[in-house]
Amino acid sequence: MTKSYSLQEIADFLGAELQGDPACRIKGLNTLEHAAASELSFLASKAYERFLSTTEAGAVIVEARFAETLSCNALVMANPYLGYARISAWFDSSRETMSGVHPTAVVASSAVLGEGVAIGPHATIGERVKIDAGASIGPGVSIGNDSTIGSGSRLYSNVSIYHGVSIGCNVVIHSNTVIGADGFGFANDAGKWVKIRQLGGVEIGNNVEIGASTTIDRGALGNTVIEDGVILDNHVQIAHNVRLGENTAMAAYSGIAGSTTIGKNCVFAGQAGAVGHITVGDGVVAMARCTISKSTSKAGSYSSGLLMYDTPVWRKNAVRFGQLDDMARRLRKLEKGSQK
Amino acid sequence: MTKSYSLQEIADFLGAELQGDPACRIKGLNTLEHAAASELSFLASKAYERFLSTTEAGAVIVEARFAETLSCNALVMANPYLGYARISAWFDSSRETMSGVHPTAVVASSAVLGEGVAIGPHATIGERVKIDAGASIGPGVSIGNDSTIGSGSRLYSNVSIYHGVSIGCNVVIHSNTVIGADGFGFANDAGKWVKIRQLGGVEIGNNVEIGASTTIDRGALGNTVIEDGVILDNHVQIAHNVRLGENTAMAAYSGIAGSTTIGKNCVFAGQAGAVGHITVGDGVVAMARCTISKSTSKAGSYSSGLLMYDTPVWRKNAVRFGQLDDMARRLRKLEKGSQK
Amino acid sequence: MTKSYSLQEIADFLGAELQGDPACRIKGLNTLEHAAASELSFLASKAYERFLSTTEAGAVIVEARFAETLSCNALVMANPYLGYARISAWFDSSRETMSGVHPTAVVASSAVLGEGVAIGPHATIGERVKIDAGASIGPGVSIGNDSTIGSGSRLYSNVSIYHGVSIGCNVVIHSNTVIGADGFGFANDAGKWVKIRQLGGVEIGNNVEIGASTTIDRGALGNTVIEDGVILDNHVQIAHNVRLGENTAMAAYSGIAGSTTIGKNCVFAGQAGAVGHITVGDGVVAMARCTISKSTSKAGSYSSGLLMYDTPVWRKNAVRFGQLDDMARRLRKLEKGSQK
Incomplete structure (x- = not known):
């Protein structure tokens, strides 16, 4: 049986102003375009305003300026997207719930498991690993010796955690992500690569979420550090001895090269990155495919990359890129000529 | 013992015109450069034409225009590459064939397994999972509750399928790929990220092939959808609520951001991508590293990115990129001056 | 108890000139900034010179030109970074050591395991697999039929090796990497994709190191080849029938498209790549995000990509990129006019 909630209950939880029928029953969430009368929706982006007049939703979370024109029930609050995020937890019934240690799991006798x-199945827990209360380790996960997992954290299937990795509380790590593999450190000896042993570890704070197929390497000397509240998407790469400040967000394929420190509340869009050995301040935003190529303490948005063109148009212009310096010199020469 | 086929049998299967000895025995496939007298080769690219006169292949699949000058046996057809693709299945003898449920696999009692x-080993199959006839699940694969796998599909080792994922018939998923992890959805609450529960699932059609270490996220509300015949390479990222139209192809590192709809028969080259919340029509081709940054219904080829230069040359020109707007204004000024 | 070494022992091993107290006990390695009196440090980059006067390290590996001004003990050698790399092995005590075949591993009866x-746990070893002396296979690793692993090699947890893959001696493969998945080969038949069976394998030489979540595809016809001494970072993609020459290095997200041959001692920085069907000579360096788009036999550094700008500045200039060809023509016209 599907759970349902009254609109009043939801308004109270969100601290939203209720406009309409407080007894309206809500059984789920949906987009403005697809919501039914038993569903709650929200308006959080200009692009979807056009659905506001035709939505069949039972109620919509909106900013005050939209409330008046709305024909259905409304929950009015300053940040409807945040309202949607918070209430989404009430409708998340499909999660697998696991309990106990599956008999096929291999748990070292020196490991310490908290309550609950x-x-x-098929997980491997190394020597002296400590897993705190309420944490959940998925099928096929491997945790190396001396690593720790904080309370309430959840590791999905086939995650690999190396030795000496410390993970905080309420951390979510999605499938097939790797934490604590060796950083990419080699010295060149007359053409041959000599491996630098990666002697540090990884520290991950609390309330961190890490996507699938992401990699966070262990430090060469000292630890790689992910501070509280960081969120990482899929296919992210964090090299050795990087530090990510609190609440920094990184989208798919974004990567940080070795020994770079990123501030708090930074945002890296898809395929953005930062080079190694630099320091980036708080509040820096790297747009898609932007390379942060030097230290900066100035908050704000940075870009590299090009716009999109029809290929024949692009080709003509791309060829000219290689003539830019020449063009600039010729332009200067013309200017000098015209000043005579 | 290696299987062999007569050239006649192969010609019949391919619907190719046979020129030469129909009894010629073919034991394998190889490139023009490396083929032996018992092997069949093909010419599908201008770059390899130079090997046509010296090849030692027993027979070559070619277009009609090459047949005359060929000294060895020929199979003549309009699309030799397609001929090569179709006949390659006859020589694929090295596949591991598995049968039955390995005793170390953990299969929920409510799961339903079809014939064959x-x-x-070490697979984990969740509650109410349905796996249809002839499907094959590799070592270490994890399949979450309520997911379904269509007949004849094959999942290679260490694939992770979350709950509520629907996979069609004859789908191939390569190792360590993750389907159904949470989409990257968070609302910002005064600097802290609040997770948006990802309540949707993933639907994958029939005859889809998905490479290794690729990720397809579950929908936030409603499903992420991959239509029939789509092919995805390794390291591809499909965000939540994306829809990929039939027979669209995506090469390594290409990615589609959230809620974007891609048409049928599109091609994304390596590291190409599309931003979120847009609609891309049928037959769009994104060249390597191209970002499709806005909706487009026009089929054809799009590009971003730059050509390759010697680094010192590149550096001089790259610096000028930051002066482009200034250069354009100065050029305009000179033009005005010259018109006086 | 932590092992310690005298500075003299270390100097002898490195062939370094010892300046200071040969009896000084060294218990670990650390950066100039964080080293304590019992730790050895090194100076290998201009960026860290500023810490040389204040370091509390017990000794520092330096080039001769810094030795004179150093107040602490010094190990003087031409390449301090190499010294650090070589001595790092002495302090790598934290590795998990495994021994024997875990009872949960599934090993085919036709597999042959060398001494030691x-x-x-939960590894799966296929038919006729050969694993040579001293190799170590992590938890959840899957190795397909007829593959071979050379002596002393180490595969970390959840690595997937397909059938017919040959791996040399002293190779390291980090977690969740996939070797031998099908190359991305399809022929188009009136809009539908027809799979080309990937009949080749993968050959990996000796002393190769491969990062986490990296993929190396099997050949379509003939093998994909990684020569001795190659080092690959995380999230690298090597397509079918690529050959990587000895000691070539590739950083995160770098990728090589199908049938391309890369020479010896090449370096691919982050997100660099090469297109398919080309030949790249020895000693080519592709800077970050550079696409090697044609064959080249000339050693040296190549670049593509753009520098980083404040987004409003970038936007003005990026728009002008689409006018470049027009600007070039107008510039030429002005020049002609001024010559009259």
Whole structure:
């Protein structure tokens, strides 16, 4: 049976102003375009305003300026997207819930498991690993010696955690992500590469979420550090000895090269990155495919990359890129000529 | 013992015109450069024409225009590359064939397995999972509750499928790929990220092939959808609520951001991508590193990115990029001056 | 108890000139900034010179030109970074050591294991696999039929090796990497994709290191080849039938498209790549995000991509990129006019 909630209950939880029928029953969430009368929707982006007049939603979370024109029930609040995020937890019934240690899991006798820890089939837990209360370890996860997992954290299937990795509380790590593999450190000896042993570890704070197929390497000397509240998407790469400040967000394929420190509340869009050995201040935003190529303490948005063109148009212009310096010199020469 | 086929059998299967000895025995496939007398080759690219006169292949699949000058046996057809593709299945003898459910696999009692389903060692199959006839699940694969796998599909080792994922028939998913992890959805609450629960699922059609280490996220509300015949390479990223139209192809590192709809028969080259919340029509081709940055219904080829230069040359020109707007204004000024 | 070494022992091993106290005890390695009196440090980059006067390290590996001004003990050698790399092995005590075949591992009866081979929990070893002396296979690793692993090699957890893959001696493969998945080969038949069976394998030489979540595809016809001494970072993509020459290095997200041959001692920086079907000579360096778009036999550094700008500045200039060809023509016209 599907759970349902009254609009009043939801308004109270969100601290939203209720406009309409407080007894309206809500059984789920949906987009303005697809919501039914038993569903709650929200308006958080200009692009979807056009659906506001035709939505069949039972109620919509909106900013005050939209409330008046709305024909259905409304929950009015300053940040409807945040309202949607918070209420989404009430409708998340499909999660797998695991409990206990599955008999096929291999848990070292020196490992310490807190109350209510769940360990799935075929997981491997190393020596002296500590897993705190309520943490949940998915099928096929491997955790190396001396690593720790904080309370309430959840590791999905086939995650690999190396030795000496410390993970905080309420951390979510999605499938097939790798934490603590060796950083990419080699010295060149007359053409041959000599491996630099990666002697540090990884520290991950609390309330961090890490996507699927992401990699966070262990430090060469000292630790790679991910501070509280950081969110990382899929296919992210964090090299050795990087530090990511609190609440920094990184989208798919974004990467930070070795020994770089990123401030708090930074945002890296898709395929953005930062070179190694630099320091980036708080509040820096790297747009898609932007390379942060030097230290900066100035908050704000940075870009590299090009716009999109029809290929024949692009080709003509791309060829000219290689003539830019020449063009600039010729332009200067013409200017000098015209000043005579 | 290696299987062999007569050239006549192969010609019949391909619907190719046979020129030469129909009894010639073919034991394998190889490139023009490396083929032996018992091997079949093909010419599908101008770059390899130079090997046509010296090849030692027993027979070559060619277009009609090359048949006359060829000294060895020929199979003549309009699309030799397609001929090569179709006949390659006859020589694929090295596949591992699995059968039955391995005793180390953990299969929920509520799961339903069709006839001839194979499940490898250390796989984990969740509650109410349905796996149809002839499907094959590799070692270490994890399939979450309520997911379904269509008949004849094959999942290679260490693939992770979350709950509520629907996969069609004859789908191939390569190792360590993740389907159904949470989309990257968070609302910002005064600097802190609040997770938006990802309540949708993933639907994958029939005859889809998905490479290794690729990720397809579940929808936030409603499903992420991959239509029939789509092919995805390794390291591809499909964000939540994306829809990929039939027979669209995406090469390595290409990615589609959230809620974007891609048409049928599109091609994304390596590291190409599309931003979120847009609609891309049928037959769009994004060249390597191109970002499709706005909706387009026009089929054809799009590009971004730059050509390759010697680094010192590049550096001089790259610096000028930051002066482009200034140069354009100065050029305009000179033009005005010259018109006086 | 932590192991310690005298500075003299270390100097002898490195062939470094010792300046200071030969009896000084060294218990670990650290950066100039963080080293304590019992730790050895090194100076290998201009960026860290500023810490040389204040370091509390017990000794520092430096080039001769810094030795004179150094107040602490010094190990003087031409390449301090190499010294650091070589001595790092002495302090790598934290590695998990495995031994024997774990009872949960599934090893085919036709597999052949050399002396001292370790196989972790939940690993799956296929038919006729050969694993040579001293190799170590992590938890959840899957190795397909007929593959071979050379002596002393180490595969970390959840690595997937397909059938017919040959791996040399002393190779390191980090977690969740996939070797031998099908190359991305399809022929188009009136809009539908027809799979080309990937009949080749993968050959990996000796002393190769491969990062986490990296993919190396099997050949379509003939093998994909990684020569001795190659080092690959995380999230690298090597397509079918690529050949990487000895000691070539590739950083995160760098990728090589199908049938391309890369020479020896090349370096691909982050997100650099090469297109398919080309030949790249020895000693080519592709800077970050550079696409090697044609064959080249000339060693040296190549670049593509753009510098980083404040977004409003970037936007003005990026728009002008689409006018470049027009600007060039107008510039030429002005020049002609001024010559009259």
